Amino acid sequence: MSDPTIYEFIGGGDTLRGLAEAHYRRCTTDPVLRQVFGTEPRPEHAVHLADWLGEVFGGPATYTEKHGGHEALLLHHAGKHITEDQRAAFVRAFAEAADEVGVPGDEHLRARLTSYLEWGTAIAKDVSQATPADISSTDPVPKWGWDEKDSPA
Numbered sequence: 604m605s606d607p608t609i610y611e612f613i614g615g616g617d618t619l620r621g622l623a624e625a626h627y628r629r630c631t632t633d634p635v636l637r638q639v640f641g642t643e644p645r646p647e648h649a650v651h652l653a654d655w656l657g658e659v660f661g662g663p664a665t666y667t668e669k670h671g672g673h674e675a676l677l678l679h680h681a682g683k684h685i686t687e688d689q690r691a692a693f694v695r696a697f698a699e700a701a702d703e704v705g706v707p708g709d710e711h712l713r714a715r716l717t718s719y720l721e722w723g724t725a726i727a728k729d730v731s732q733a734t735p736a737d738i739s740s741t742d743p744v745p746k747w748g749w750d751e752k753d754s755p756a
């Protein structure tokens with residue numbers, strides 16, 4: 604049998620949904636994150652975040668099929684002017700959420716989650732300085748595997 608994907612190892616879509624909900628709760632309550640997320644939760648946020656993460660980590664291509672793929676994700680961040688403090692708080696909130704919902708503590712798994720979060724949030728911060736009109740992408744949703752070589756450049 605081949606090795607499980609990160610998606611399978613973490614516990615599949617149910618775990619990712621719980622993780623996204625625990626993370627998003629912090630986004631609308633943490634004093635730094637709510638500056639950018641506001642305090643009125645939008646329940647679909649966690650659903651879409653879980654679909655994105657599932658696709659990135661080797662699960663079904665739901666974000667591409669239902670939510671507009673890579674370009675749509677970039678556009679969600681356009682014009683948000685994310686600061687370094689907010690970016691770092693987002694990464695921290697993700698690690699806290701992972702502990703809260705019981706994501707396995709396996710070191711390799713946690714290192715791969717952190718490296719994805721650092722990489723992805725740097726891109727989100729970068730595109731957030733641009734306006735929607737400046738953003739276009741035909742790139743597929745990135746894939747994040749177990750090894751450094753399984754990460755986009």
Ligand code: HEM
Pocket residue numbers: 636639640645647648649651652655676679680683685689690693719720722723724727728
């Ligand atoms: C790995 C990095 C990230 C991923 C995968 C991600 C994912 C997403 C997704 C899937 C959405 C769309 C939600 C929807 O359709 O309802 C979204 C929207 C948004 N993201 Fe991100 N995001 C990332 C980084 C960040 C960072 C660092 C910030 C700010 C600190 C941020 C702030 C926002 C805001 C303000 C929205 C729009 C409001 C909302 O949907 O509630 N994101 N993000």
